[in-house]
Amino acid sequence: MAKSTFVHETYIRTTPEKLWSTLTTTDSLKRVWMGTRIESDWKVGSPWRAISPEGTLYDSGEVVESIPNQKLAFKWVNEWVPDFKAEGYSLCQYEMEPVGEAVKLTITHSAERPDSKFIAAVTGAWPMVASNIKSLLETGKVVLVDNPRH
Amino acid sequence: MNAENLVLVVQRKLKASPERLFDAWTRPELLVQWFHAGEAMNTQAAEVDLRVGGAWSLTMDHTDINERRITKGKYLVLDRPNKLVLTWIPCLKDYETKVTLLFREIAEGFTEMTLTHEGLRNEDFRGHESGWDEIFKTFSNWFEK
Numbered sequence: 001m002a003k004s005t006f007v008h009e010t011y012i013r014t015t016p017e018k019l020w021s022t023l024t025t026t027d028s029l030k031r032v033w034m035g036t037r038i039e040s041d042w043k044v045g046s047p048w049r050a051i052s053p054e055g056t057l058y059d060s061g062e063v064v065e066s067i068p069n070q071k072l073a074f075k076w077v078n079e080w081v082p083d084f085k086a087e088g089y090s091l092c093q094y095e096m097e098p099v100g101e102a103v104k105l106t107i108t109h110s111a112e113r114p115d116s117k118f119i120a121a122v123t124g125a126w127p128m129v130a131s132n133i134k135s136l137l138e139t140g141k142v143v144l145v146d147n148p149r150h
Numbered sequence: 151m152n153a154e155n156l157v158l159v160v161q162r163k164l165k166a167s168p169e170r171l172f173d174a175w176t177r178p179e180l181l182v183q184w185f186h187a188g189e190a191m192n193t194q195a196a197e198v199d200l201r202v203g204g205a206w207s208l209t210m211d212h213t214d215i216n217e218r219r220i221t222k223g224k225y226l227v228l229d230r231p232n233k234l235v236l237t238w239i240p241c242l243k244d245y246e247t248k249v250t251l252l253f254r255e256i257a258e259g260f261t262e263m264t265l266t267h268e269g270l271r272n273e274d275f276r277g278h279e280s281g282w283d284e285i286f287k288t289f290s291n292w293f294e295k
Contacts, residue, residue: 034161034264035283052162053283054290080163081257121256128264132159141156 004116006123008107010130014137016069016096019103022137023072023094031142032132042066048074056080061089071095076109084118087111105133158267158279162286166293168231168253168261174289175234175251176200181208184292187281190214202228206236238267240274
């Protein structure tokens, strides 16, 4: 059966250690996700959740693979939009690979079902988040590029 | 840390259509209901000339220090319901900054709202960061009423 998949590759001037730290530290994640609080200890089998500053639960899931500085994979269900929640779990993974003085970050977010509405919706958010990860690591600032969809 | 040229980025997701959110940001009778940057700040009046180049202003009472302050600017982009860009002169200051709001409908009746604030000076950055946080809290509560 066809899947719904979003893939984003970006090259960041940093080390795998710093990238891993950014992707697993609540304070960094809060900047990358523009205010959303993401909590987990990122160990295999551990839960994770994303909540708004007002306490609204947006997303949750479970860590399925955790290799420091190389790969992080976790199940992800949207808790906030009923149509998305009804789709059940998607799978998100970060892969980190050193390339010269940079690290290639590959973000893959997929669902087993074809035409997933949730994957379609996050496809609009990932480029902003990836840009924030890169900006935060390279400049220490979060600079958001204008959303090309508008 | 040097915050000069830092861009403030804040995102919230709300149970509302982009049209409803855009209107809440651009209609004076709605702005006075929710644009309060904290318990001690109360937006008393909003003036809006809703056209590109048109002026806007918000009169805020700071009840803790018993002062009335005005934040103002003009509209640069009015693309209802997707995008709103305005200049923003921080209260008690004489320089212009830029605020961009993007409204993206992620499912029917669910919108992701992204605010970027560019051009703030060091001394005004942290105040605005916490200010927007408070404003968005009030905004979320107001929408969920």
